[in-house]
Amino acid sequence: MNSFRRKLLAWLPQLDHRVWILIAGRLLSQIGNGFTLFYAPIFFVNQVGLSATIVGIGIGSGSISGVLGRILGGSFADSPSWGRRKTLLLSAAVSALADVFLTLTYNFPTFLIGNLLMGLGIGLYWPATEAVVADLTTVDQRNEAFALTRLGDTVGLGLGVVLGGTLIALTGAYRALFVIDGISFLVFFGVVYWAIAETVDTEQVNRSLFKGWAVALRDRTLLIFALVNILFTTYLAQINSAMPLYFTNFVPVRSDASGFSTSTISTLFSWHIILAALTQLPIARYLNRFSRVQALTCSALLWGIGFLLIGITGTASTAHLIWAILGLSVMAIATAAYNPSASALVVDLAPESLRGVYLSINSLCWAVGYFIGPTVGGWAMDQTRSIAQTFWMVSALSVLLGIAILLYLGKVIRHLHDG
Structure with missing residues (x-):
């Protein structure tokens, strides 16, 4: 067993320990996402009584707020006054709040607010988390580091789908899925707060929040x-x-x-x-x-x-x-x-x-x-x-x-x- 463990550790890339911590946090948060991914439409149509069209509109609204989240997330992550860490914390907090609304949903307005917040939280998350991985790795390490972070997402999502289906089969408690999803975001918040230090250079010039977009869009x-x-x-x-x-x-x-x-x-x-x-x-x-x-x-x-x-x-x-x-x-x-x-x-x-x-x-x-x-x-x-x-x-x-x-x-x- 010890020999296998040594071989496994030798085979894995030698990354900064904070990258491994971030991967573990992402795996946990994706387990929560997997809990709700396939079962949310079933619950809101069959249990809450919303129409399939309304549910589709509500879920689709998350894509709209997700675009805003990605724009803000990229700008916040590069800002010395915000940085990657605060952006990740904001993402986790907004996503957890979204689950509060989804857990309490009995009508379309609450459902819509929950999906808009969830889209915003996910949008804030992606640019910041990938920027952290880039900051903590060398050019030669990045392919494998990004592969491992995607692996954490995939494994977490898969586990969440399986566990969510098992919970539904045993209890039928759909609302518990959103409670567990919210808890997973709070756990991710704690992982980032306690284990991930800021990686952006806080001494750089604090330019206009969206000035970087002008540079990128001319590239x-x-x-x-x-x-x-x-x-x-x-x-x-x-x-x-x-x-x-x-x-x-x-x-x-x-x-x-x-x-x-x-x-x-x-x-x-x-x-x-x-x-x-x-x-x-x-x-x-x-x-x-x-x-x-x-x-x-x-x-x-x-x-x-x-x-x-x-x-x-x-x-x-x-x-x-x-x-x-x-x-x-x-x-x-x-x-x-x-x-x-x-x-x-x-x-x-x-x-x-x-x-x-x-x-x-x-x-x-x-x-x-x-x-x-x-x-x-x-x-x-x-x-x-x-x-x-x-x-x-x-x-x-x-x-x-x-x-x-x-x-x-x-x-x-x-x-x-x-x-």
């Missing part, structure tokens, strides 16, 4: 990356939105042409999440030998292969489940290659004093991608079988556009370095 290299980053996040959103509908409605696994059962789809996506978690660190370590742009190009190629395999799932005459497993497996590896490389590239591009703002733009790409993906994918899955199946082939071809942008981005970065 041609960052804006080129933002284009391809929106494409990547659109792909991620399609896995969660369009693909379940495709597997349900357009994969003819039975004589009546109906698709996979709910339990089969659940198992498929569980496998996708588990594989992404298991491969996150090994892939990040392997990709360290390449440039960030080359690593993202590898991810893009894998996305293209994954989309082709998903398209084949609906057109093959047999072995539909095998094709689906292969497609989701390739996409899990593509995701593991994308996440740390994208964050590390943004940190490489950012001036040290503007890491929060640059990472905020990276996070805003997710907001845009998660708007485009479900919208376009939902439209395609609402059409005929041929259009739904063609959608995945078009998605595979769109990877060529992403690779072209990445090749141009690599050329621009090399020119800057040579200059």
Whole structure:
């Protein structure tokens, strides 16, 4: 046992202890998020009595406040008077307050306030937490550090979904989920307060709160990356939105042409999440030998292969489940290659004093991608079988556009370095 522990510790990257503490805190807070992720819509429609449309509007409102949170989060994180630590504390406090409103929800106004606050809290969180990781790591460590923080998020979310489902099955106490989620944010607040010191340089000039945005939005290299980053996040959103509908409605696994059962789809996506978690660190370590742009190009190629395999799932005459497993497996590896490389590239591009703002733009790409993906994918899955199946082939071809942008981005970065 001791020998295994020594080998494990030797295999793990040698990061600042505060990065490990932050990873543990993120895992705990994501367990709370997992408690509510899949069960909130069920509770508010079936138990509280709100309509599905109203619940959709309320949950969607969190994306709007999330954009504001990301803008404020990036500016606060870079401000010497605020800094990363206070921004993370504010994020945890706002998120915990959101759970108070959601726990007490019996009507739409309270539900709306809870979701607006939750979106704001999550928006504040992302730029600050990734800036802390960047501050505490070297260039060579960042790929693996960002991989581990994403791993903490993934494992926590997965545990939360499982534990939340178990709690509902045993007690039916949906409101307890929001209480536990709120407690997880308070625990994260305590972890940051007691264990994470401020990492921003408090001696730097305290410029205007939003001046950094003017610099970032004039950075041609960052804006080129933002284009391809929106494409990547659109792909991620399609896995969660369009693909379940495709597997349900357009994969003819039975004589009546109906698709996979709910339990089969659940198992498929569980496998996708588990594989992404298991491969996150090994892939990040392997990709360290390449440039960030080359690593993202590898991810893009894998996305293209994954989309082709998903398209084949609906057109093959047999072995539909095998094709689906292969497609989701390739996409899990593509995701593991994308996440740390994208964050590390943004940190490489950012001036040290503007890491929060640059990472905020990276996070805003997710907001845009998660708007485009479900919208376009939902439209395609609402059409005929041929259009739904063609959608995945078009998605595979769109990877060529992403690779072209990445090749141009690599050329621009090399020119800057040579200059």
